[in-house]
Amino acid sequence: MKKRILAAVLASASILGAVAGCSSNATSSAGSSTTDSSKTENSSKTEDSSKTDDSSNAGTSDKFTLKEGEGKTLNIAVWNEEFKNYFDKYIKAKMPEGVTVNFKITENKDNAYQNKLDEDLPKNEAASADDKIDMFLFEADYALKYVNSEYTLDVKSLGLTDEDLSGMYQYTKDVCTTQDDAKLLKGVSWQATPGLYAYRRSIAKDVLGTDDPAKVQEALADWTKFDEVAAKAADKGYKMLSGYDDAYRTFSNNVAAPWVNENKEIIVDANIMKWVDQTKTYTDKGYNNKTSLWSDAWAADQGPDGKVFGFFYSTWGINFTLAGNSLAVKEKEGGKLEVGNGGYGDWAVCYGPQAYFWGGSWLAAAKGTDNATLVGDVMRAFCCDKDFGLQFTKDTQDYYNNEAAMKELAASDFKSAFLGGQNHIALFVETAPKIDMSKISVYDQGLNETFQAKFKEYFDGTVDKDTALKNFYEAAIVKYPELKKPANA
Known part of the structure; x- marks a missing residue:
């Protein structure tokens, strides 16, 4: 009976994944097929493609040891190839001989990804050894759906210790801590994802007379100042933001309470309504381009011909999405990530008007895995190693989930060519400790996306604000029948 109830909870919590977080749509083409990718047997005949020097290996160069009785197949469920690429570069050479990774x-x-998990996880214990899911990834917006279920394992049961976890940012552990008295940690992440405001240096010079990050930050230090610069940018023929969704996370991450209260009532926070009012004003005054997140028009606004002052982006977005979009000749066309190719080097970052975070990916062990020790070894090597984290951030310009490592890099001469020689890690170090996950709920992704979708109709002028709010409540309750409107709505 318990399994049927939990399976029903997972199914009822199923939600759209378009704007979830760490690069959900940044690299994947549209589609919903499930594939086995990179079936690799780590044997003595492994070719050079799986070998890396010590600087590229997670932790030491020692191979993991396969515990007696554990499986020879490690199955990892993901929604795109980001983690697979990292695994191939940093972890693959450490795998025990004879273990196949799928x-x-x-x-x-x-x-589709969550639907597939919801189908497979309840059957995982009974699955054959070669078909079991051993590890899977999830994102912040729907983390609690799996963390609070019986289908994920406490990471300490995998061999991780308090010492292993001690260097991580606390919020990355809060995301994956069960909301019961046990307070079990059910996942770990290699990254922290504080957000900044990334702006075009050339446009800042034209609008503000400077591209210096400290001076630009002074001009954008709060929302009133941000609005004033938006007006100045418009006078010069620029847009302050690309579209409706760009500023959403800065508001939704700073709410006073979760989406749903103890009476199962949907509560629209006043701070989210401030986003509505600002976005409507920006739309009506021409301060944005009316684009939607991940659309071709939104990506084009980040290109060399874009006329948008800046974008709210977290750690992964700057190196994983914005840098690629800035190029005149894309990498797939033979272009390089280098100064002189489009807008590469014409960007910088500042804190912006409000601290926030966006996205992140976590590793979790699936109940029923026959490779618990091996999964723990992967987690420890990739997520819990300060020295590895330093090299990883230098390699990728992502932001590793180790506070001491990032402080060390922030105080160094580390520079980003894409950001005109700026050390953006120094800014992330200041914002990361401010991330507060106390307002998250299992409903976040579905309600956030439904709210944004319904209010686009208001921004476009096809409905008024009250109708948009009414449509949101109706759609939200269809998605989550157990919820209701508050009595005063």
Whole structure:
């Protein structure tokens, strides 16, 4: 009976995955097929493609040891190839001899990835050794759906210790801590994802007379100042933001309470309504381009011909999405990530008007895995190693989940060519400790996306604000029948 109830909870919590977080749609083409990717047997005949020097290996160069009785197949469920690429570069050479690694990729269109997990996880204990899911990834917006279920394992049961976890940012552990008295940690992440405001240096010079990050930050230090610069940018023929969604996370991450109260009532926070009012004003005054997140028009606004002052982006977005979009000749066309190719080097970052975070990916062990020790070894090597984290951040310009490592890099001469020689890690170090996950709920992704979708109709002028709010409540309750409107709504 317990399994049927939990399976029903997972199914009822199924939600769209278009704007979830760490690069859900940044690299995946549309689709919902499930594939086995990179079936690799780590044997003595492994070719050079799996070998890396010590600077590229997670932790030491020692191989993991396969515990007696554990499986010879490691199945990892993901929604795109980001973690697979990292695994191949940093972890693959450490795998025990004779272990085959399969990446089960289900692209997250129309919630296909979560739907596949919800189908497979309840059956995982009974699955054959070669078919079991051993590890899977999830994102912040739907983390609690799996963390609070019986289908994920406490990471300490995998061999991780308090010492292993001690260097991580606390919020990355809060995301994956069960909301019961046990307070079990059910996942770990290699990254922290504080957000900044990334702006075009050339446009800042034209509008503000400077591209210096400290001076630009002074001009954008709060929302009143941000609005004033938006007006100045418009006078010069620029847009302050690309579209409706760009500023959403800065508001939704700073709410006073969760989406749903103890009476199962949907509460629209006053701070989210401030986003509505600002976005409507920006739309009506021409301060944005009316684009939607991940659309071709939104990506083009980040290109060399874009006329948008800046974008709210977290750690992964700057190096994983914005840098690529800035190029005149894309990498797939033979272009390089280098100064002189489009807008590469014409960007910088500042704190912006409000601290926030966006996205992140976590590793979790699936109940029923026959490779618990091996999963723990992967987690420890990739997520819990300060020295590895330093090299990883230098390699990728992502932001590793170790506070001491990032402080060390922030105080160094580390520079980003894409950001005109700026050390953006120094800014992330200041914002990361401010991330507060106390307001998250199992409903976040579905309600955030439904709210944004329904209010686009208001921004476009097809409905008024009251109708948009009414449509949101109705759609939200269809998605989550156990919820209701508050009595005063």
